[in-house]
Amino acid sequence: MYRTHNCGELNMKNVGEEVMLSGWVQKSRDLGGMTFVDLRDRYGITQLVFNMETNPALCQEARKLGREFVVKASGKVAERSNKNPQIPTGEIEILVGKLEVLNSSETPPFTIEENTDGGDDIRMKYRYLDLRRKAVRENLQLRHRTAIEITKYMSEEGFLEVETPVLIKSTPEGARDFVVPSRMNPGEFYALPQSPQTFKQLLMVAGFDKYFQIVKCFRDEDLRADRQPEFTQIDCEMSFVERDDVLAAFEGLAKHLFRSIKGVEIQEEFPKMDYSEAMSNYGNDKPDIRFDMKISEMSELVKGLGFQVFDSVEYIGGICAEGCAGYSRKQLDALTDFVKRPQIGMKGMVYVKYNEDGSLKSSVDKFYDEAALKEWAALFGAKPGDLILVLAGDLELTLKALSELRLEMGGRLGLRDPNVFKPLWVVDFPLLEWDEDTKRFHAMHHPFTSPYEEDMELFRTDPGKVRARAYDLVINGVEIGGGSIRIHDEGLQKQMFDNLGFTEEEARKQFGFLMSAFRYGAPPHGGIAFGFDRWVALFAGIESIRDVIAFPKNNSGRDMMIDTPSTISEEQLKELSLKLNLKH
Numbered sequence: 001m002y003r004t005h006n007c008g009e010l011n012m013k014n015v016g017e018e019v020m021l022s023g024w025v026q027k028s029r030d031l032g033g034m035t036f037v038d039l040r041d042r043y044g045i046t047q048l049v050f051n052m053e054t055n056p057a058l059c060q061e062a063r064k065l066g067r068e069f070v071v072k073a074s075g076k077v078a079e080r081s082n083k084n085p086q087i088p089t090g091e092i093e094i095l096v097g098k099l100e101v102l103n104s105s106e107t108p109p110f111t112i113e114e115n116t117d118g119g120d121d122i123r124m125k126y127r128y129l130d131l132r133r134k135a136v137r138e139n140l141q142l143r144h145r146t147a148i149e150i151t152k153y154m155s156e157e158g159f160l161e162v163e164t165p166v167l168i169k170s171t172p173e174g175a176r177d178f179v180v181p182s183r184m185n186p187g188e189f190y191a192l193p194q195s196p197q198t199f200k201q202l203l204m205v206a207g208f209d210k211y212f213q214i215v216k217c218f219r220d221e222d223l224r225a226d227r228q229p230e231f232t233q234i235d236c237e238m239s240f241v242e243r244d245d246v247l248a249a250f251e252g253l254a255k256h257l258f259r260s261i262k263g264v265e266i267q268e269e270f271p272k273m274d275y276s277e278a279m280s281n282y283g284n285d286k287p288d289i290r291f292d293m294k295i296s297e298m299s300e301l302v303k304g305l306g307f308q309v310f311d312s313v314e315y316i317g318g319i320c321a322e323g324c325a326g327y328s329r330k331q332l333d334a335l336t337d338f339v340k341r342p343q344i345g346m347k348g349m350v351y352v353k354y355n356e357d358g359s360l361k362s363s364v365d366k367f368y369d370e371a372a373l374k375e376w377a378a379l380f381g382a383k384p385g386d387l388i389l390v391l392a393g394d395l396e397l398t399l400k401a402l403s404e405l406r407l408e409m410g411g412r413l414g415l416r417d418p419n420v421f422k423p424l425w426v427v428d429f430p431l432l433e434w435d436e437d438t439k440r441f442h443a444m445h446h447p448f449t450s451p452y453e454e455d456m457e458l459f460r461t462d463p464g465k466v467r468a469r470a471y472d473l474v475i476n477g478v479e480i481g482g483g484s485i486r487i488h489d490e491g492l493q494k495q496m497f498d499n500l501g502f503t504e505e506e507a508r509k510q511f512g513f514l515m516s517a518f519r520y521g522a523p524p525h526g527g528i529a530f531g532f533d534r535w536v537a538l539f540a541g542i543e544s545i546r547d548v549i550a551f552p553k554n555n556s557g558r559d560m561m562i563d564t565p566s567t568i569s570e571e572q573l574k575e576l577s578l579k580l581n582l583k584h
Contacts, residue, residue: 019075048073318380354382460495470485
């Protein structure tokens, strides 16, 4: 026997009991006649006490313990004289009568504490040690709870969990596939799924009606804080549904998760916002609506008055920051530097201060008099004490920059409270988007998304204007999930492939199995896929999904702990009928 209790459960009710604990040495303190050791396991920390007067040999043995030694300790539970209210076991301690070292430990490369001295790289290399830290462990416990609540809710709503294959056919879904060579079929390859998209549609054709799966997905794409090469989706599909049926079903899931995981009740229906409105008012398709500060276009108001910066660009727009007219020149220069960063790409910024005395002062007074600036203020609904910030340039670039500037100001003004949650549905995305490099349309979501019936004529004559029956769930500026009503008609699916530039042969080769299935009574269907890692990160109050994954990759897609990706032997290459060409 290694333990009668864990290190997080003993309290005053156990005083006087003989117990046995096992765990890791968090730290020890030698106070002369007494030695105190904090013993840690997954459940918590319990203080062990060794007394030099009553058992000097055992106390000397305890003083040899190093950090992260694995030990077993037996003794009597006693009330602590110096209580620690910060931990559940803080009222008691163990008067140790017997100690056994189960395993010693080298000095860890970083301190395994709440606030560690280890940087990202070293913690990734020794991830199994990083996972011992309370903050990281709690993230994984939160992940576990969230998965249970999802499965519980979906099952109660009549959804059936079905596993789909991991070794599949390579199909274009927006990112590059990870491919796996087949030894038994030389020269042929599997792909790892970017999502189970076609399989869940086939399950609808098969009559399963309501499907879900918490599933691993893989995308070979450039990484950032909210991306990993392998990630987890909550994948869902339903038959005989319209868009609002799907939104209602998964709004219910979202509300259940907020209630069960965060204790937050959201009674009202999630608002819906058109994609076009999101882009024009917030500069992106995942608006943070915890605060207002909408973008206003002012091109017609300011062009043609001799200011070349404005006269020579496609778009001029700005935001109004309430109560910021007192910003110093240093603060304004810092904001200008912010929008001039390479990842934002603006050449500069114009500002207007609406002073408390009602006067207006701008960085372009030479070109715009006070009467003109009052028109600016009226456009933005500005009042004395406010600050107007204006950017100009290419439409897409400037909207994106205004979006970033808006979020920056929201952060500076404390308007992005992590304890406030504002979900919304962004709907009516464009079905297709034009790619200048390839000179062809690409599916904004994926090629199985259905267009609106009333846009069918445009689908044939002006595909770029067709709206998709697609939707994203956005919470606090983060896209949590997205989906659509699917195409379930073979003829429409062929037309979609045609608009995407597929030849009939290419479409049949890559998606012939799905087209064939549509000939056997495919029901109307739609679904959604949520980023499971993003849900957990949202609940944990952190930005990076890497912190809620047990063994994540770094920004180069490398697992530093096991040092992969790595080379394989010539023998393995030969078995797979592969030769490497690394010259390019």
